[in-house]
Amino acid sequence: MEDIKFVRINRDVENTSRYDKEFTLEKARQVRNFHRSIPVYEETPLACLDGFAKSHGLGAVYVKDESYRFGLNAFKALGGSYCIAGYIAKQLGLEPSEITFEKLSDPSVKEKLGELTFVTCTDGNHGRGIAWTAQQMGVNSVVYMPKGSAQERLDNIKACGADASITDMNYDDAVRFANSQAEKNGWIMVQDTAWEGYEELPLGIMQGYMTMALEAAESLDKMPTHIFLQAGVGAMAGGVTGFFTDYYKQKGLPAPVITIVEARVADCYWRTVSADDGSIHNAGGDIQTIMAGLACGEPCTIGWEVLKNHGDFFASVTDEVAASGMRALGRPVGNDPLVVSGESGAAAFGFVTEITEKDEYAGIRGDLGLGPDSVCLFFSTEGATDRENYRKILAK
Numbered sequence: 001m002e003d004i005k006f007v008r009i010n011r012d013v014e015n016t017s018r019y020d021k022e023f024t025l026e027k028a029r030q031v032r033n034f035h036r037s038i039p040v041y042e043e044t045p046l047a048c049l050d051g052f053a054k055s056h057g058l059g060a061v062y063v064k065d066e067s068y069r070f071g072l073n074a075f076k077a078l079g080g081s082y083c084i085a086g087y088i089a090k091q092l093g094l095e096p097s098e099i100t101f102e103k104l105s106d107p108s109v110k111e112k113l114g115e116l117t118f119v120t121c122t123d124g125n126h127g128r129g130i131a132w133t134a135q136q137m138g139v140n141s142v143v144y145m146p147k148g149s150a151q152e153r154l155d156n157i158k159a160c161g162a163d164a165s166i167t168d169m170n171y172d173d174a175v176r177f178a179n180s181q182a183e184k185n186g187w188i189m190v191q192d193t194a195w196e197g198y199e200e201l202p203l204g205i206m207q208g209y210m211t212m213a214l215e216a217a218e219s220l221d222k223m224p225t226h227i228f229l230q231a232g233v234g235a236m237a238g239g240v241t242g243f244f245t246d247y248y249k250q251k252g253l254p255a256p257v258i259t260i261v262e263a264r265v266a267d268c269y270w271r272t273v274s275a276d277d278g279s280i281h282n283a284g285g286d287i288q289t290i291m292a293g294l295a296c297g298e299p300c301t302i303g304w305e306v307l308k309n310h311g312d313f314f315a316s317v318t319d320e321v322a323a324s325g326m327r328a329l330g331r332p333v334g335n336d337p338l339v340v341s342g343e344s345g346a347a348a349f350g351f352v353t354e355i356t357e358k359d360e361y362a363g364i365r366g367d368l369g370l371g372p373d374s375v376c377l378f379f380s381t382e383g384a385t386d387r388e389n390y391r392k393i394l395a396k
Contacts, residue, residue: 001264001318003317003318003320003321003354004315004316004317004318004321004351004354004355004361004364005264005267005270005274005315005316005317006313006314006315006316006364006367007270007273007274007313007314007315008312008313008367009273009308009311009312009313009314010273010276011308011309015308015309015310016309017242017305017306017308017309017310018305019203019242019302019305019306020242020245020246020306022203022206022207022242023206023207023210023239023242023243023245023246023306024243024246025214025243025246025247025250027207027210028207028210028211028213028214028243028247029214030096030097031082031207031208031210031211031214032210032211032214032215033097034081034082034085034099034100034101035078035081035082035208035211037099037100037101037102038070038081038101038136039101040070040071041070042068043215043219044064044065044066044067044068044069044212044215045064045065045068045337046062046063046064046065046215046216046219046220047062047063047064047065047336047337047339048060048061048062048336048337049061049062049063049332049333049336049337049339050334050335050336051332051333051334051335051336052328052332052333052336053376054333055333056352056353056356056357057356057370057371057372058356058370058371058372058374058375058376059222059225059371059372059373059374059375060222060374060375060376061375061376061378062216062220062224062375062376062377062378063329063339063341063349063377063378063379063380064212064215064216064377064378064379064380065339065341065380066212066345066379066380066381066382066383067339067340067341067345067380067382067383067384069212070132072125072128072129072132073125073382073383073384073385074124074125074128074129074342074345074381074382074383074385075125075209075212075236075379075381075382076125076126076128076129076192076381077128077129077132077133078129078208078209078211078212079126079129079192079204079205079206079207079208079209079235079236079239080120080126080129080130080132080133080190080205080208081129081132081133081136081208082204082205082207082208082211083190083201083202083204083205083208084118084130084133084134084137084139084190085099085101085104085133085137086099086201086204087188087190087201087204088104088109088113088116088137088139089103089104091112091113092104092109092112092113101136101137104137105136105137105138107138109137109138110138110139115139115140116139116140116188117139117140117141117142117185117186117187117188118130118134118139118140118141118142118187118188118189118190119141119142119143119144119178119181119182119185119187119188119189119190120141120142120143120144120178120189120190120191121143121144121145121146121171121174121175121177121178121191122143122144122145122157123145123146123149123153123171123292123293123295124145124149124150124153124154124156124157124292124293124385124386125153125293125344125381125382125385126192127143127145127153127157127162127164128153128156128157128160130143130162130190131143131157131158131160131161131162131164132160134160134161134162135160135161135162140163141160141161141162141163142162142163142164142178142181142187143157143162143163143164143165144164144165144167144174144177144178144181145157145164145165145166145167145174146166146167146169146170146171146173146174146295147166147167147168147169147170148288148292149166149292150292150385150386150389152385152386152387152388153292153385153386154166156385170284170285170286170287170295170297171287171295171296171297172282172284172296172297172298175191175193178191179191179198188201189201190205191205192205192206192233192235192236192300193233193234193235193296193298193299193300193303194235194300194301194302194303195301196301199301199302202235202300202302203302205235206235206236206238206239206242206300206302206303207239208239209235209236209239209240210239210240210242210243212240212379213239213240213243213244213247213379214243214247216377216379217243217244217247220377222375223248223253223256223375224256224375224376224377225256225257225369225373225374225375225376226256226257226258226259226368226369226370226374226375226376226377227240227241227244227256227257227258227259227376227377227378228258228259228261228348228349228351228352228376228377228378229241229258229259229260229261229348229379230260230261230262230291230293230294230344230345230347230348230379230381231260231261231262231269231294231303231307232262232263232266232293232294232295232296232344233296233298233299233300233303234260234269234299234300234303234304234307235300235302235303236379236381237260237303237307237311238300238302238303238304238305238306238307239303239306240379241258241306241307241310241311242306242310244256244258245310255310256377257312257313257368257369258310258311258312258313259311259312259313259314259315259348259351259368260307260311260313260314260315261314261315261317261347261348261351262294262314262315262316262317262347263289263291263294263295263316263317263319263322263347264289264316264317264318264319265283265287265288265289265295266283266287266289266291266294266295266296266297267283267316268280268281268282268283268296268297268298268299269299269304269307269314270314270315270316271283271316272299272304273308273314274314280298280299280304282297282298282299283297283298284297285297289319289343290319290322290323290343290389290393291319291322291343291344291347292343292344292386293342293343293344293345293381293382294344294347313367313368315351317347317350317351317354319343321347321350321351321353321354322343322344322346322347322350323343323346323350323393323396324350324353324354325341325346325347325348325349325350325351325352325353326341326342326343326346326350326390326393326394327393327394327396328346328349328350328353329341329346329349329380330394331394339380340383340384340390341380341382341383341384342382342383342384342385342386342390343386343389343390343393344381344382345379345380345381345382345383346380348378348379349378349380352370352376352378355368355370356370
């Protein structure tokens, strides 16, 4: 089986998305102000991998290491915390600029709003972020996980006080089940995918991810020529793409070339772009991949709206490509810092590792324009969230 499939989106002119106004630099600063109000907030490191860049024929390589975020080993709490904060603030009549962690976690909030229960579906990281946020703010959380989810990820969610369980459904069916339970029990659905009639809360999650993008943008000493983003439902990819499009537009500069990388068995964006027929093409069935965080067969409607207008290339990769990225980050070149990256977090890095090491992908390198002047930015969105599997892959 071909490890990498690759396609350029068919876009004749620079388009605009109806969501562009939601992913501006001004909005990102507002979101980060909220995150900065969380007592355990610290900016995560931006690793500079000069050794890897030189050995792979690139100018510079940067990796935003989200394994340090809030002590949760993944970036997802950025979206979950901002989404829940936005919901509670709206119930209290607060403006977005007024939102702080201290205000929302005050005991008086419960007196005004009563018991609140937030429900979600997750492969692990998003659910842990929701459970952690709920615990910090004194509200309840219920978390459903798709079949095949790692026990370690379930245990981590339960440790944050959630009522969590692994279902016998795939991710997309488990999302529908979670939504049905929300409607049945009067809970609040907080999902990082959107569909018709359900966009406000997912939008808040996507906006929450802009904090890590803003941190990275301000830490870079060179403008990236290329940004590589992994996608499941596409919430993170859409939020980060929307931000960087606006960030460089405000500076009068063109946006970097943006490539979206998906797991082969859940490559709904790649299928949709490849078909180029105006329809969404889902990936269904029994979706099994080591990239658990990317095992989502139906795209987020907001994510697709942003990516179809501002993304450039889409890649579909096998599990071995993700494993290649984990090993490349886990075995630093020269004096490069170690980046512990999980299966989903390393997918995009694995894609670039493979196409810069193997002659068979020279055409892809050419399409991307990768070379000694290229400055590449990645987001390692998780650490070793399944430590047993991480050790197995690194040992290979």
